[in-house]
Amino acid sequence: MAAITTAAQPTALHHDTHAGHDNYAAQLRMNRLGLWLFFISEAFLFGGLLATRFFLWGADTRPELDQTIGLIVTSVLLISSVSMRLAETAIERGNRRAFSIFILLTALFGLIFLAGVMVFEWGLFPSIYQGHLTPWDNKYGAVVFAMTGMHALHVISGIVFILIVWNLARKGSFSPERHWGVESCAIYWHYVDVVWIFFYPALYLIGNAVHIAAH
């Protein structure tokens, strides 16, 4: 949630000083450092969740999750980073139409990922798909929901971020030279993607699946 506060500074300029260009460059350098510091901070949150997973499950067990779904959502999320990169390239070249298409495509991939997590992993809609786990029955459900939940929260904030940036671009707030809003949104999206690259094996691949009867 704190992502928005540091990252969403699409027009972050010190308006009160004189040398416009130097000032923008200086503020941009500070914005970038601030964003990366925020990522370092968040790494401790995700690291804490990973530590929780290994503490409670050990390296030799994991829950029974649907491997097909896991592979599909992971692939979708990885592809979304490509479309995000294409969107950023488009704004750098001043191609606003291509930017709009690619950034909305990225949001769409994000939504597909979320749907995969919520409908299939979480089983929120039993009429479509019966989930394997509940958050409250045992340590497997609790940790799966904690890790995917915290990650999903970041994906959701990323999608909100994308929609804000898309709307600002539509209004012409970004130029090929000045588009910190797009840049921060893209880096944030890639970061959330990288986190999943650590979460996916921790949840789906490491250890042997354990079957626990419903409590």
Next chain:
Amino acid sequence: MRIGSLGLVRGLVGYFAGLIVGMAVVVILRLALGMSAWDQEAVWVGGLISAIIGFLLGVGAMSDWLKWTRGIETPLHHGPPAGKPAWTRYFGVDYNHKVIGIQYGVTGLFLLVVGGSFALVFRTELADTGISFLQPGTYNTFLSMHAWVALASILLGVGGIANYLVPLMIGAEDMAFPRLNAFAYWINVPAIVTLLISMLFGWDSGWTAYPPLSLLGPVGYQMVFLAIFTIGLSSILGSLNLIVTMLMMRPKGMTLFRMPILCWAILATSIIQLTATQLIGQAFLMLSFERSLGMPFFKPIYDAAGVNIGGQPILFQHLFWFYSHPAVYVFVLPGLGVISELLPVFARKPLFGYRWVALSSLAIALVGFLVWGHHMFTSGYQPYLRVVFMISTLLVAVPTGVKFFSWLGTLWGGRLIFPTPMLFTLGAISVFLIGGLSGPILATAATDLFLHDTYFVVGHFHATIFGGFVFPFFAAIYYWYPKITGRMYNETLGKLHFWLMTPGFWLMSLAQMTAGTMGMRRRIADYDPALGVQNVQLLVTIAGFVIAFSILIMIYNLFTSAEIGVLAGNNPWRSRSPEWQIPSPVPEHSYARPISIVGEPYDYGLAGSSYVAMAGAGDD
């Protein structure tokens, strides 16, 4: 001027409006999902989250960002709000780091008084054996609240020192992200309100909130979790801002090793706050979810075969102490930085071993990440871990020792003068020494097994925190008071404060440690007369009241001297630091022109040396 135009008032209205709306939404959602309307955990959590957001919207801490999302540019406003008295800017969102620094500092002092009063209440109960007026449950609530309110006050005090001084000391116009700075302050206020509300419902585990006790207690726990999570968010955002400011906004010529030494301490503190804070946030979030949804992170569940398919309580202790031990360094590093900053000024000598002192702050911060397990010697983890954590903990003594020897080397042969800030600096060293020397006894597993959870720990902790933070914080207040207000504090009252508080604290500390070695348990409302600690407990209580009284003298001094104190001039202490080269009180735009750095910061007494060159002062 209408009272409703004060940001704080609008924020509080937003808080309670948000509380009602949030609670109503949860109740409606529960009814829609076919559950019973009332579940106090869910309803309160939903209500309070909404209340905190309501406060931030009401006070206006997010207005600019919300405008940015719609593409509206918002120039930074300078100076007091238009058409209102100047003092009102302290009660609303203001982007000037000096205003925010004062807001942090005053809120911190206020909480110090509140948290201290809680201590006096349960100290009075402890003055004699038997239950006199506090029932054990209420006693535990007061004790737990004392801890978190005082810790919040320290975090805010650190924020006050850092936000006010860092931009001034590096000659910057403001912080790197002024809006984030204001947001990081204001988010504390609804958190504090939430924390104080929790008192009405009670919570009784001490500040550590270990499960399973914290999973079973009253709903006050949920409020504490939320409040501390929010204060943690403030720590993270504030430290991020400080790191960027110090790394990117230094003036020409100020290399890292020419920064004022306090900046190094703040840098080290910020690294801890930026990273480790996430872990206590996560731990309290997990407790909150375990209480609300029953997710078993910490509570064991045994299946038919006797295998634990639930959580483990000790996981919480790992997550908790991964922040809460380094947090102690968050508290003391800025204080130790203040000591190193002030001693050269009052000894008129260079700071001894500047680079070593700078790096020792970083070393304490980094080693601090590896020592959390020494709080868990008796918790029942693998015995070999005790050795690992014992060695890493004892290592902390090395960089801390570097600081002590630097202070001695700075004092040695100096031409000392003893105004109040210097007295408090020396008092801090003496108290921190008591805390420091009692540390290795607790860090050694063999002795800790006997002293764990006794008053010895209480004595050690309070000595390190008073020596490492409270005394230096007071030194800093007296020292920078003329820079902030333009007037001098009353020296007689300042000295009276010192000579009441310091012996009072020595007495309290040593008496607490004595009670501990005699077998007095901590966190307990009553004790057996046969322990023989009655007289010692009475001494601690009396000393506590003396300390509290002396702090009231300081507050009186600070309030009255702002009106009637003698004008201080630009540089009453003849300091070389940049902030003393500009007028007192500091003007709205601190530095009329950019400064540059032409020498070493602490070359006091060296002929012809200079540190700061003010631009346009070539004719000087």
